[in-house]
Amino acid sequence: MQIFRKLPLLNILRKPVRSAILLCLTAVLSFTVFGGALMVSSLRSGMTSLKERLGADIMVIPEEAAEKKNLEEIVLQGQTGYFYMEDTVTKAVADVEGTKQVSDQIFLASLAASCCSAKVQLIGFDPETDFTVLPWIRRSCSGQLKKMEVVVGHDIVSDEGDTLTFYGTDCIVAGKLTRTGTSYDHCVFAGADTIRELTMSSIGKNLNQFKEVDPNHVVSCVLVQAEEGIEIDALAERIQASVPGVCAVPTSGMIAGISGNLLGISHIVRIMTAVILILAFLIMMIVFTMLINERKREYALLRVVGVSRVSLRRSVMSEILLICLAGAAAGICAALLVEILFAGALQGTLDMPMLMPGAGSVISYMLSAALTVVAAGILSSFWNVNRVSSGEIGLALRQER
Amino acid sequence: MLLRAEKISKSYPRGGREFYALQETDLVLEPGKLITVSGRSGSGKTTLLNLMAGLAKPSSGSVLAVIPTLHGEAAAETFGAALEALPGQDAGYRADLYRMDDRALSRFRNEYYGIIPQGESAVAALSVMENVMLPATVYAGDETVKDRAAKLLERMGIRNLGNAFPKELSGGELRRMAIARAMIRDPQILFADEPTSDLDDDNRDAVLSMLREIADQGKAVMVVTHEREAAQYADLRYRMDAGVLEKVT
Structure with a gap:
């Protein structure tokens, strides 16, 4: 009966609305990062292929x-x-x-x-x-x-x-x-x-x-x-x-025009990805801060029953990590699906050659996107996790009752 | 186990001055004794309980636990330098709580203490049964924990609520769940902070009776309360006023 060990998973499964919101947020981030990278790469591959x-x-x-x-x-x-x-x-x-x-x-x-x-x-x-x-x-x-x-x-x-x-x-x-x-x-x-x-x-x-x-x-x-x-x-x-x-x-x-368009589109995609990344990071920071603050008393209670600072940190970070990984997987799958289903339409709209890069490149983009989301999740919540786990337990119980 | 606080105090900086939430105090918690600490809000009762329970570090003084026997071979290693063998055969050990690092103190709380915090205290994502079992699963869990939790819920009169979630429980039921949770590790010392606040008369009496029963089983019980009715259940009564502890009887 390893209830404490299962707590991160139980928190996710038994709070479906809260988890779904967090999952959507991280999925949007991974969709953008992976989808953007895949699109730019597909345009580049298309260009090379055309040449x-x-x-x-x-x-x-x-x-x-x-x-x-x-x-x-x-x-x-x-x-x-x-x-x-x-x-x-x-x-x-x-x-x-x-x-x-x-x-x-x-x-x-x-x-x-x-x-x-x-x-x-x-x-x-x-x-x-x-x-x-x-x-x-x-x-x-x-x-x-x-x-x-x-x-x-x-x-x-x-x-x-x-x-x-x-x-x-x-x-x-x-x-x-x-x-x-x-x-x-x-x-x-x-x-x-x-x-x-x-x-x-x-x-x-x-x-x-x-x-x-x-x-x-x-x-x-x-x-x-x-x-x-x-x-x-x-x-x-x-x-x-x-x-x-x-x-x-x-x-x-003949291809100079396409090269110019490719450069322009790559720039736009990169800027959009960076903007979304920053926005998503800020939103994640706010959401995780709210989430952690809302549960400060729960964390204090875990400390009361004998959970050490390190174990508490590990438990909270595991929950965030699980959400980020699930969100990253969902976002990556959605981006891949969109890219496969709508590649033709996208190619027609952009009027540019597009060719999906090889499996190795796609996997490396997937891993990069997942890592970005996980890093964003950890970085955006690290300070708060550290704050709640390091504070005096008695004080936390008193403030949050 | 016996718990002895020696010259403990707690002060905070407040408005540029040092504010003493607890003046230098001595207190002993003995097996089989239920003590109550009463006083007005803000008098320092909870601060004293937190210091005794290892939930807040004192500004001065020490809290010593005299432990007759250690649970498990690894215990001495876990508590490290804070643990000292007392002279004489089978005399037991003495541990200075605030010389322990966080890992050791957390383990100590889990091993020897049962704590009922003030107000509602539950992990929302866990069922009542899981909440009760939680302290027994923080470190190595054992197979009998579910049976023990079921018995405790039975004893608290909430056996039928084992699968319910905390948000479905009333204040009184949550308080009983907290007592069951505090008892799951069969602690040597039980701390209860305002265990009867917001409860009706019947629930209040039921909770105080349970705490008395626990003391009668040989545990040391410390109850912080502002309920006058708690006095009749106590072996020793203290009163706290502006951070100063006074023995009433």
Whole structure:
């Protein structure tokens, strides 16, 4: 019958309203700390993932279609679209001094109509020269892509072996890519010959606005990797000057806006977290002071029956620790749930790539949040606990009767 | 066990001056004797009880306990330098309460004292039964504590309230619970501070009878009260006035 040892737990369980209020308070704190850290980290991971996925230093696109914004809409915002230019551009770009590697891609947008399984962005790449998509595909799926085989982005509702139809033509899903947190999660990737076949189908169904294109001799963009030490902006200018009718867009410029937003959002989240942390700490201090003051007579009684100062301190701190741990767990679970359930909505609202960091990082954020809450609970109550346990018992009984 | 206060006093700084709540006082609590200390509010009765019970440190003097036998092997170690073996075979020990550190004094209170504080005293989250058992579980609890608590509740006439919580009890019932709690460790000395305040006549008589019964079982009982009726239950009566203790009979 270790009643005294169980007292912290009994105090929590048998005073449910008081415990629930304290639990909510600590849960809000851990929700904010963990949720904020996870959000900033997800945005950072999304940014890194986007940089990896873009993979190239420069993207060359047709001048008339590409007004940079169109490209950004496809690459960064996940909107569907397509544009074409002569495939001779690829060689012309490769000949520009300072280019190390080039690879072209063909874009095609499927429709939300009966001829297509879904409205998605189709991206065709050349397996011979590709240096951006293939490494990613190899990490996610095994084997080579055959003709009329596609791999789908993480958020496409389809699995390996499924059939997807685009413009009435069936394609087999050869694999599903790992999540990137970017618009690429909603894209379908295929080899150049497959995408050409699909372009033909779209023209055949009068669904391609560039009706005069010859799919065998067009590309949508040329990805360029610069030689080491070459200044990217200068190379982009050289490409634009050397190859008529194209626009060379440094990818760093495309993501500069997102980087700026990320920095701004990270600042706001950090400031908000700090403000909430300070406020929660103050509120916890007031609440714990009230809680401890309200029970001063109980503490004096425990001393009367023979509980030592150290044991009393341990008992009160155990109760606070239990509340903080339970609150921290509740807040962390709630933040994780919100992050998982509403990541898509958040990504859409912020218009930024988001990718949940790895399990190791998430666990470290969880532990940090729990530690923050526990530290806040202990620090905010330490002085009061010390005060009630150190005072003269007779005086405490007299004051509180 | 016998408890002897030698020249104890208690003073506080008040309004820039030293205020003596208790002037230099000697007092002995003997086994089987019930003493009452009466007096007006603020006369120093509770201060005296607190000093005797190890709940407040005296400004001067000492409180010595003469213990015939120590409970358990570890007791001597626990009470440390404050414990002194008396000369002669089986003469027992003498302990100076205020030479003990907090750990030892807390253990001493738990081991030898039963204290009924003034006013309502209960741990709200514990049931009546748990409140009564509490002192026996602060250190190593034993298996028989529940039976002993049940018997004490029976004796106090509140057996049926074992599972109730303190907020559900009347003032008289709470007072009986406090007596049962003070008795659970079978203490050598029982301190009761105004045990009958706010009680009706029937409850007052019942509580005082119980305290008398406890003294008759060989315990030393000190009752601080302003009830005249308590006098008829006492072996020795004291009166406190402005911090000065006087023997009435």
